[in-house]
Amino acid sequence: MAVNHPGFSISLLGSEPQGADRSFQYLLIRILTGTAKIHKGGTSFKQDIDYSEISMPTQALSPKKAVNKFLADFGINKTLKHILTHTVLINRTFFKDITYEYVNYFTQRHKGCDTAAFVFLYRILERVLYSVPLIYTTTQTDYYNTFKDLKDILKEEKDGEFGLYNKLIDQGRLIDRAKLDVTYQIDFSSSNDSASFFKVTNGKFKHFDSIDQANAEFTIKFKHVSGLLRTLRNRFFHTRTGDGQLNIKPDDILDPDEYFSYVNPVLCSYLSQIVLHIISHKLK
Template sequence: MTDRYVYIDPIFSKGAGALVGLSLHENNSSALRIFRLLTGTCTIHDVFFNKKFKSAINYLNFPYTQNSRSNKKTLLEMFPEDVTLEDISEYFCKLKNNEEFYASIEFELINCVVARKSERYLESFIFLYRILEGISYSIPLIYVSKSRSFNASFRSLQQYMPTKNNEGELLFFKNFIKTHWSKENFYKLTLDIDIGSIEVEEMRSIYFKIYKEKAKNCIEGETEDEELKITFLGFMQFMIELRNRYFHFLQGGWQKNISTSQIIFPDLFFKPIVDLGINWISIALFEVIKFDMENHGKT
């Protein structure tokens, strides 16, 4: 981790005792840092610019919520009632598996959150998409690696594999989600784009039309120029479509790309998407953390 960002812990001071595994002062685990970032229970100090960013949005709630204050309860309420703070601390102390995966995601996530806090929404979306790509192949492999049967593992992987060479890792992840998470409560909920959060009123109908066009058949409900409700799985495809249509600008093809002259304010265009996207990514990452906890020590 570069020295540019330093974590400030508003909950635990040094000498946290049995809860040392949850302390950002005493545990440098990337998985812990991701957990604390996503629960909105830390402050990020950008040493280079000498700026501090208080992370106060709990993205592990679905939909995400604003923390009134950071405390131990915020960390505990993410888990079932029979799990204690000591249990969570012990897990983060002993966690060694998949640390390389968590470390690769951590720096992308902190840049995503800092850009969002600075209202650089286009930049934040870039890091958000990098995280999506970063987890798309790793998460299914983490699940399969815990299987005690090689044959079962191979059959599981076969279920997710794309059938065409150009379909890639994102489809691999999409197939995994449909197989493993379709019965989870969050899978049945929608991500609701609030068009009213766009400050320039003249752009709302324009953005609404573009969002709707790119969301295609993933829309569960809508209120014209006010709100779009997109399915959990569909939101992943929506993020991919936005990335492909805005960051690619080849002319003359069959795909209808988004030009900057259409949206005029790129940061404003991505503003209603970013928090929802971080919320989506957070749910996926937390499923891995919980899965790691449940299968800790298995080979």
């Protein structure tokens, strides 16, 4: 089945029930479980990485089995027909925008334009920052306790919507706390510029779980990935002279596309987990 939208189309591998083409939540599930093919601007490619798993394996299951596994893993005890019926109109613009961002991310990454791909990852982060607190409040059955929870969270030092988002994530409001300490590896060792990539990364971000300078490798916990994404965005794209910030200079990273090619998969995995949990919370 081909799903056409302005500027791109998505081929859903395998047969689909009626209405599958109208639910952006379902399209995101298919894209992020690695069971869809993207067509954009004369470029066609299969997105076959399963981002419903933090380990990011290549999808080996059929589309039907992959979707069923996602539903089971994320605690969604609903039929596909129910899901399609109840997601067509729910926050349609929000999930449409997220779908467009992912299509652009995967297209740029397929082209090897990872600096551009990084931009779309940050755009996804900005879109979900406000939605997580809203999801928390709308899924609670006791609004008085909800108000108290939000008030207690806001008592701490304020950092805008990013601070509130991180506090809700850290408290297990969206994702199980056990998953927050799962670690990713960022390994620059195969690059000819591994030393400079390591130096600039280590100099701009201080919340890695472990650092291995000899192998130009970092380990980072799931819960700290959003901070890395935000830091790289601020230090790489903000270059105003004299602003007092230690921004990334042109000679710090000679090949930005190569640098972000090592970082983007981890950032994408993190964001995909957040997006899939947002979808699942509304379906449970």
